[in-house]
Amino acid sequence: MSTPAHQDASRAIGLHRVQVTEAMVAQQYAQHPELAVRYGERGRLKCLQDANYHLDYLAESLSVAQPLLFSDYLAWARVMLAGRNIPVEDLVVNLECLCDALRQTLDSPTSDMAVEYVAAGLKQLASVPATLPTFISEDQPLASLAQKYLAALLTGERQQASQMVLNAVEGGVGVQEIYLGVFQPCQHEIGRLWQMNQISVAQEHYCTAATQLIMSQLYPTCSAAREWDAPWWRLASPAISMKSACAWYPTFLNSMAGTPFIWALTLRCPAL
Numbered sequence: 001m002s003t004p005a006h007q008d009a010s011r012a013i014g015l016h017r018v019q020v021t022e023a024m025v026a027q028q029y030a031q032h033p034e035l036a037v038r039y040g041e042r043g044r045l046k047c048l049q050d051a052n053y054h055l056d057y058l059a060e061s062l063s064v065a066q067p068l069l070f071s072d073y074l075a076w077a078r079v080m081l082a083g084r085n086i087p088v089e090d091l092v093v094n095l096e097c098l099c100d101a102l103r104q105t106l107d108s109p110t111s112d113m114a115v116e117y118v119a120a121g122l123k124q125l126a127s128v129p130a131t132l133p134t135f136i137s138e139d140q141p142l143a144s145l146a147q148k149y150l151a152a153l154l155t156g157e158r159q160q161a162s163q164m165v166l167n168a169v170e171g172g173v174g175v176q177e178i179y180l181g182v183f184q185p186c187q188h189e190i191g192r193l194w195q196m197n198q199i200s201v202a203q204e205h206y207c208t209a210a211t212q213l214i215m216s217q218l219y220p221t222c223s224a225a226r227e228w229d230a231p232w233w234r235l236a237s238p239a240i241s242m243k244s245a246c247a248w249y250p251t252f253l254n255s256m257a258g259t260p261f262i263w264a265l266t267l268r269c270p271a272l
Helices: 004-015 017-031 034-063 067-082 088-105 110-125 143-154 158-170 175-195 201-217 259-268
Strands: none
Touching: 004 017, 004 034, 004 110, 017 034, 017 088, 034 067, 034 088, 034 110, 067 088, 067 110, 067 175, 088 110, 143 158, 143 175, 143 201, 158 175, 158 201, 175 201
């Protein structure tokens, strides 16, 4: 249960964030000068960014007195970094430097509590796999449709993906089955592919926006209002698509997708 001490520790991390992150990165690069050669200045900036992510999750974990939240975040980070060819040893050193920076910056017992949470995450890190299994398994009832649907989205074929879903519904597959058997596992799989660095941010955003659009296209197929009002459907965000007279189809990307991501997406997806 969260106590005033947990809340104080969480607030202290926020107040001393800059000092902690700078001390942490400075110590890591001092201990391992080869990092500067391997990753350059850009790598140092990324290290500072990662340090801030660490503190975000650590502060939240402390605020609710749940060390497992920080441990789960580290398990996610382990897979994400492995996909970008960053060895787990670098993450371990990074977290050890974080512990030292917390001791140097925060007063005891606040620092002791924070270090305890980091140490718990470090302890389980060795047993965390570097990869994740697919979320679309062959034993799922709509696995074949989900695989084809995802393949179409990853190549920019939104209209093809939409037609697959509409054909399935016309053939008797329920909307709820589509949502739970196609949309849900595909969205999980898209997240996994990004986490493992197998698709770009732009592809992830495109696939998600396309799925939101296709969800909205299923509204007319619902036979009763009660089906549309079911809790599982409320997660779907309505989207609107327009087809111009010249047969151009809009492609939806997150506003944070910069030029390099957009260019890479056009190369990966011939349909765009």
